[in-house]
Amino acid sequence: xxxxxxxxxxxxxxxxxxxxxxxxxxxxxxxxxxxxxxxxxxxxxxxxxxxxxxxxxxxxxxxxxxxxxxxxxxxxxxxxxxxxxxxxxxxxxxxxxxxxxxxxxxxxxxxxxxxxxxxxxxxxxxxxxxxxxxxxxxxxxxxxxxxxxxxxxxxxxxxxxxxxxxxxxxxxxxxxxxxxxxxxxxxxxxxxxxxxxxxxxxxxxxxxxxxxxxxxxxxxxxxxxxxxxxxxxxxxxxxxxxxxxxxxxxxxxxxxxxxxxxxxxxxxxxxxxxxxxxxxxxxxxxxxxxxxxxxxxxxxxxxxxxxxxxxxxxxxxxxxxxxxxxxxxxxxxxxxxxxxxxxxxxxxxxxxxxxxxxxxxxxxxxxxxxxxxxxxxxxxxxxxxxxxxxxxxxxxxxxxxxxxxxxxxxxxxxxxxxxxxxxxxxxxxxxxxxxxxxxxxxxxxxxxxxxxxxxxxxxxxxxxxxxxxxxxxxxxxxxxxxxxxxxxxxxxxxxxxxxxxxxxxxxxxxxxxxxxxxxxxxxxxxxxxxxxxxxxxxxxxxxxxxxxxxxxxxxxxxxxxxx
Numbered sequence: 349x350x351x352x353x354x355x356x357x358x359x360x361x362x363x364x365x366x367x368x369x370x371x372x373x374x375x376x377x378x379x380x381x382x383x384x385x386x387x388x389x390x391x392x393x394x395x396x397x398x399x400x401x402x403x404x405x406x407x408x409x410x411x412x413x414x415x416x417x418x419x420x421x422x423x424x425x426x427x428x429x430x431x432x433x434x435x436x437x438x439x440x441x442x443x444x445x446x447x448x449x450x451x452x453x454x455x456x457x458x459x460x461x462x463x464x465x466x467x468x469x470x471x472x473x474x475x476x477x478x479x480x481x482x483x484x485x486x487x488x489x490x491x492x493x494x495x496x497x498x499x500x501x502x503x504x505x506x507x508x509x510x511x512x513x514x515x516x517x518x519x520x521x522x523x524x525x526x527x528x529x530x531x532x533x534x535x536x537x538x539x540x541x542x543x544x545x546x547x548x549x550x551x552x553x554x555x556x557x558x559x560x561x562x563x564x565x566x567x568x569x570x571x572x573x574x575x576x577x578x579x580x581x582x583x584x585x586x587x588x589x590x591x592x593x594x595x596x597x598x599x600x601x602x603x604x605x606x607x608x609x610x611x612x613x614x615x616x617x618x619x620x621x622x623x624x625x626x627x628x629x630x631x632x633x634x635x636x637x638x639x640x641x642x643x644x645x646x647x648x649x650x651x652x653x654x655x656x657x658x659x660x661x662x663x664x665x666x667x668x669x670x671x672x673x674x675x676x677x678x679x680x681x682x683x684x685x686x687x688x689x690x691x692x693x694x695x696x697x698x699x700x701x702x703x704x705x706x707x708x709x710x711x712x713x714x715x716x717x718x719x720x721x722x723x724x725x726x727x728x729x730x731x732x733x734x735x736x737x738x739x740x741x742x743x744x745x746x747x748x749x750x751x752x753x754x755x756x757x758x759x760x761x762x763x764x765x766x767x768x769x770x771x772x773x774x775x776x777x778x779x780x781x782x783x784x785x786x787x788x789x790x791x792x793x794x795x796x797x798x799x800x801x802x803x804x805x806x807x808x809x810x811x812x813x814x815x816x817x818x819x820x821x822x823x824x825x826x827x828x829x830x831x832x833x834x835x836x837x838x839x840x841x842x843x844x845x846x847x848x849x850x851x852x853x854x855x856x857x858x859x860x861x862x863x864x865x866x867x868x869x870x871x872x873x874x875x876x877x878x879x880x881x882x883x884x885x886x887x888x889x890x891x892x893x894x895x896x897x898x899x900x901x902x903x904x905x906x907x908x909x910x911x
Contacts, residue, residue: 394496398477400428401489402451407431416473416496418465434463443475450479451487460497472501539580542573578887583715585867590722594870597640597726604635604644604669604676604748611648612667619656619665626652627666634671637750643723650716651680651744658742659684675729675750681743687735695733696721717744724748779894780805782901783824787817787831787843788863793886797830797863800890801897814838818846821855828897833864833875840864844879859900863888 396413400406405428411421417434424430432440439461450457457477464470477492549566552558558566589595612626619626648667655665663683670677687695696717717733724731729748735741784806788794791812798808809824811817813835829847833840840862850856862875867885875883882896 395493397491397493399489399491402479402487403489413494416471416494417463418467418469434465436462436464446475447477447490450477450490454479454481457490457492460501470498471496472498539577542576545573546570546577574887581867583719586719587715590719595722595726597643599638599640601636602639602641602644604637604678605630605632607641607644608648608667608669608678610641611645611652614649615652615656618653622656622659622663623661624656624659625664626656627664629666629668629670631670634669634676635750637676637748639727639748644727647720647723647746648678648680650720651746654716655680655682655684655742655744658682671750672747675747678746678748679743681741683741686738686740687733687742688738692733692735696731720744720746778805779897782806782828782897783826784808784897785811785817785820785824785826785829787811787814787829787835787840789813789832789835793832797888797893800893804894814840814843814846817843821847821850825855826858827901829858829860830863830893830897831860831880833862833866833871840880841874841878844875848879861893861896861900863893 394416396416397410398413399408401408406426407424407428407430408426409417409424414421414424417424432443435443442459442461446457446459449455457475457479460472460474462470463473473494474497475492475494477490479487479490481487546569549570553563553566586595608628608630612628616626652665652667659665659682665680665682668677668679668681721731724746727748729746731744731746734743734745779801784801786794786797786801786808787810788797789812794810794812798810801808809820809826811820814831814837817829817831829844831840831843835843838846844860844862847858847860848856860880862880862883863886864871864875864883865886866875872883881900884893884896
C-alpha cells in the first residue's frame with residue numbers, strides 16, 4: 349500500500365479513538381456525578397448501602413452505613429457475623445428470618461430492628477434488599493440499603509400513646525356520662541320515694557278520714573321521710589364542699605367513746621326495728637383526741653347505719669374502740685350481706701353502688717362511704733374495708749392518730765344556729781308583741797312560717813315578692829324580717845340591699861334573717877355580706893328559727909316585752 353494511503357486511515361483511527369476516550373470520560377463523569385448525587389441522597393436520608401457476597405461470605409458496608417451505626421469509616425470488618433454486633437439480641441431473629449425468606453423465595457428483604465451505637469444511643473433501622481440468583485437458582489449475592497427510621501418510630505410511639513390517651517379519655521368521659529345518668533336517676537328515685545309518702549299522708553290528713561292512731565302514724569311518717577330527704581341533701585352538700593375543698597373542721601378535744609355513744613343513739617331505733625343487735629366493745633382509755641365532734645359522729649353514724657341496713661333481721665353489728673400504738677382504731681363489723689371481691693376496691697368511690705339502680709334492695713346515693721373516707725382523711729386518719737365475700741359480712745376500720753396538729757385544719761366560724769336540734773325547740777320563747785314580716789314567693793312555705801310564728805303569739809304580715817315587701821315597709825315597720833333568697837324579679841339579696849339603703853326611720857336597720865334552700869357556706873357568707881344578720885336553711889327546724897329570732901330581738905324565755 350502506498351504510504352500516501354496510510355495517512356487518511358491513521359487520521360480516521362485517531363478520531364475514533366479520541367471520540368471513544370471522550371465518551372468514556374463523559375460516562376465516568378456522569379457516573380461520578382450520579383454516585384455523588386446518590387451519596388448526597390443517602391446522607392440526606394440517613395441511609396447506607398450494603399452488599400453481601402454469599403459465596404465468600406464477605407459483607408461490604410458503605411461509609412454512610414458505618415456512620416449510621418456510629419462507626420468510623422473503614423472499621424467494619426466485612427464479616428457476616430459482624431453484622432449482628434450492633435443489633436439488639438431480641439431482634440436477631442427478625443433479621444435472619446427476613447434474609448432467609450429472600451434467599452429461599454426470592455422475595456424482597458424488609459425488616460425493622462434496633463441497634464445500639466458505641467455512643468450509647470439506641471436507633472431504629474429499616475433494612476431493605478434483594479437476593480440475586482444464578483441460572484440454577486442458587487443465590488449469589490444480596491444488595492440493599494439501611495435507613496435510620498428512629499424519628500418515625502418515635503413519632504409512631506407518640507402517636508400511639510396519644511391515641512391510647514384519647515381512647516382512655518373518651519372511655520372515661522363515656523363512663524362519667526353513664527355514671528351521671530345513673531346518679532341522676534338514683535337521686536330522682538331517692539328524693540321521690542320519701543316525697544311520695546309525704547304527699548300521700550298529707551292528702552289523707554287533708555281528707556280527714558284517718559283515725560287518731562292513724563293520724564299519729566301519718567305525722568310520724570311525714571317527719572321520718574322529711575328527715576330522709578334532708579339527709580340526702582346534706583350528703584350532696586357535704587360532697588360538694590369536699591370536692592371544692594371548702595369543708596372545714598371545728599377542732600376541739602373530744603372523747604371518741606362519747607362520739608360513738610352519740611352516734612349509736614341516733615341509729616338505735618333503726619336497729620331495734622330490724623331486730624339487729626348492736627354490741628359495743630369500747631376502751632375508755634382510748635383518747636382523747638383532737639377532732640370535730642359532729643363530723644366524727646357523722647362518720648360513725650354512716651358506718652353503723654350502713655351495717656344495720658345491710659344486715660338481715662336478727663343479725664349483729666359490733667363496734668369496737670381500742671388504742672393501737674400511736675393511734676386508735678374504731679371498727680364496725682356486721683353479719684350482713686358482705687362485699688364482693690370485685691366491688692371491694694371501689695367501695696369508697698363516689699356514686700358507686702354494687703347493685704343496679706332499678707333492682708336495688710337498699711336505698712341511698714352511694715355517697716356515704718365516700719364522705720366517711722374524706723372526713724377521716726381530713727382528721728389525718730385512714731379507713732379500710734374488709735370482707736370475705738358475699739353473705740359473709742363486712743368490717744370497716746377507722747384509724748385516727750391520737751394527736752392531730754391543730755394548725756393542719758382551719759376552724760370555721762361557727763354559725764349561731766350550728767348544732768341546734770329539736771331540744772332547742774323546747775325553750776320556745778313567746779314572741780308576743782313582735783311584728784314579723786315574712787317574704788317568700790312560695791305560698792306553702794310562707795304559710796308554714798306564718799302559722800308557726802302566730803302560734804308563738806307574734807304579729808305576722810306576709811309578702812309574696814320583694815316589691816310587695818318594700819311597699820309594706822312604707823306603712824308598717826316590723827321588728828324582724830324573714831326573707832327567702834330565690835324569688836322571681838328581685839331576689840332576697842336585692843331586697844336586703846334596698847332595705848339597707850334606707851334610713852333608720854324608713855326601716856333600714858331592721859334585723860333580717862335569710863330563710864333559704866341555698867345552704868352552702870358561700871351562700872351563708874353572701875347573705876351576711878348582703879345585709880342579713882343570720883342565715884337559716886330550709887327545711888327549717890321551728891325551734892332553731894325561734895331561737896334566732898329571740899337572739900336578734902333580745903328575747904329570752906318567758907319575756908313578753910314589746911321591744
